[in-house]
Amino acid sequence: MEHTSRQYERELRELKDKILLLGGTVELMIASSMRALLGRDSETARGVIASDPRVDEAELEIDHLCISLLALRQPAASDLRFITTALKIVTDLERIGDSTVNIAERAIELNEQPPLKPYIDVPRMASTAAGMVHQALDAFVNRNPDEAREVLAMDEGVDRLYVQIFRELLTYMIEDPKSTTRALGITFIAKYLERIADHATNIAQMVIFLCEGQDVRHSPAGRSPASGT
Amino acid sequence: MEHTSRQYERELRELKDKILLLGGTVELMIASSMRALLGRDSETARGVIASDPRVDEAELEIDHLCISLLALRQPAASDLRFITTALKIVTDLERIGDSTVNIAERAIELNEQPPLKPYIDVPRMASTAAGMVHQALDAFVNRNPDEAREVLAMDEGVDRLYVQIFRELLTYMIEDPKSTTRALGITFIAKYLERIADHATNIAQMVIFLCEGQDVRHSPAGRSPASGT
Numbered sequence: 001m002e003h004t005s006r007q008y009e010r011e012l013r014e015l016k017d018k019i020l021l022l023g024g025t026v027e028l029m030i031a032s033s034m035r036a037l038l039g040r041d042s043e044t045a046r047g048v049i050a051s052d053p054r055v056d057e058a059e060l061e062i063d064h065l066c067i068s069l070l071a072l073r074q075p076a077a078s079d080l081r082f083i084t085t086a087l088k089i090v091t092d093l094e095r096i097g098d099s100t101v102n103i104a105e106r107a108i109e110l111n112e113q114p115p116l117k118p119y120i121d122v123p124r125m126a127s128t129a130a131g132m133v134h135q136a137l138d139a140f141v142n143r144n145p146d147e148a149r150e151v152l153a154m155d156e157g158v159d160r161l162y163v164q165i166f167r168e169l170l171t172y173m174i175e176d177p178k179s180t181t182r183a184l185g186i187t188f189i190a191k192y193l194e195r196i197a198d199h200a201t202n203i204a205q206m207v208i209f210l211c212e213g214q215d216v217r218h219s220p221a222g223r224s225p226a227s228g229t
Numbered sequence: 230m231e232h233t234s235r236q237y238e239r240e241l242r243e244l245k246d247k248i249l250l251l252g253g254t255v256e257l258m259i260a261s262s263m264r265a266l267l268g269r270d271s272e273t274a275r276g277v278i279a280s281d282p283r284v285d286e287a288e289l290e291i292d293h294l295c296i297s298l299l300a301l302r303q304p305a306a307s308d309l310r311f312i313t314t315a316l317k318i319v320t321d322l323e324r325i326g327d328s329t330v331n332i333a334e335r336a337i338e339l340n341e342q343p344p345l346k347p348y349i350d351v352p353r354m355a356s357t358a359a360g361m362v363h364q365a366l367d368a369f370v371n372r373n374p375d376e377a378r379e380v381l382a383m384d385e386g387v388d389r390l391y392v393q394i395f396r397e398l399l400t401y402m403i404e405d406p407k408s409t410t411r412a413l414g415i416t417f418i419a420k421y422l423e424r425i426a427d428h429a430t431n432i433a434q435m436v437i438f439l440c441e442g443q444d445v446r447h448s449p450a451g452r453s454p455a456s457g458t
Binding site: 063066067070071074077080081084087088091170173174175177178180181184187191 | 292295296299300303306309310313316317320399402403404406407409410413416420
């Protein structure tokens, strides 16, 4: 029994480690996709695209681990919720990986055209979004709702940046139709970053629900308005 | 024991019914958001936005039902996978609801401006996407991988329509900068529809994995390229 319980603890620890590792991978992919854009470095962009299968594999492994924990360990209420939350979180992480691939694809296209303007707000959005992913996962493994709440606050900043970028690029498009394709490319990148931040927000909301049984996913404070798009 | 087992069957049945009901709700929201756009009917758009809390409640209820099934019934392998898949599917359904709200918001903005052009491909995309959601959920409750595979094939049609719409609207923006805001609004609506189809595809992929243990989520056949965006 002692032995089984230690084994169970080890598996739960393994679950947390795997989720943090996957989180680290997608954070790196966010950073690399930005480097590909800012440095006009399509080689790095292709690296991001090439690392996507690793994310997919990690998702599958975590799914399997969760299901085997549910099947073999019959976890008690609190762990049960932790594991079912992990099952949902891993889907968000995988889709964050997909969004970085989308950014990398747009970066490759943009790198083939002359630069439109220096990027200021886009990398700012990216680093906030990556920070949100990091903190949401920390909040999850530490079951810390306060950390998670800070993520919700950060999402408002990301939404504001998105609206700002969108308006600026719209002006470019209207004033100079030749810039439209490039401006649209950047708009889509900003939209993908906003979606990454939304996934981090979803994770944070699930963590708060996990810790407090209070559902902020659908309360005004917990909701990220998809404003300005 | 007989009694418990009948109760368990009833709860599983209830889970399926609730998922189908939620699916029906979001299908209706897709149709209404289109009616709001095509009929320039902002009242209907506001109805879509107002129905979002019902979706959120349904998601919570299904989550609770899944967790209580896991906790109290200790389901065997096949049901365990069915329930953990349900937990993931419900998240996709809720986000489909969110996308219809986004469409309704854009429709309200577009309705305040003169029409840009008649819509042909956008409603076609919407009805395919709604059909995909319907069929993916049917495949889930019937544990029918063939039905699910058809959903993957339909997603390719949606992606093609998206690229077509995007290119056409890009031409509008370049040729007539005054049309840019409206053309962008329609582009975003097409993007939300493409995302709805992606969620349906995700559901279908999970159903195939549930039935066959074969992961098509990350194989070339099971993947929807985010092409042309």
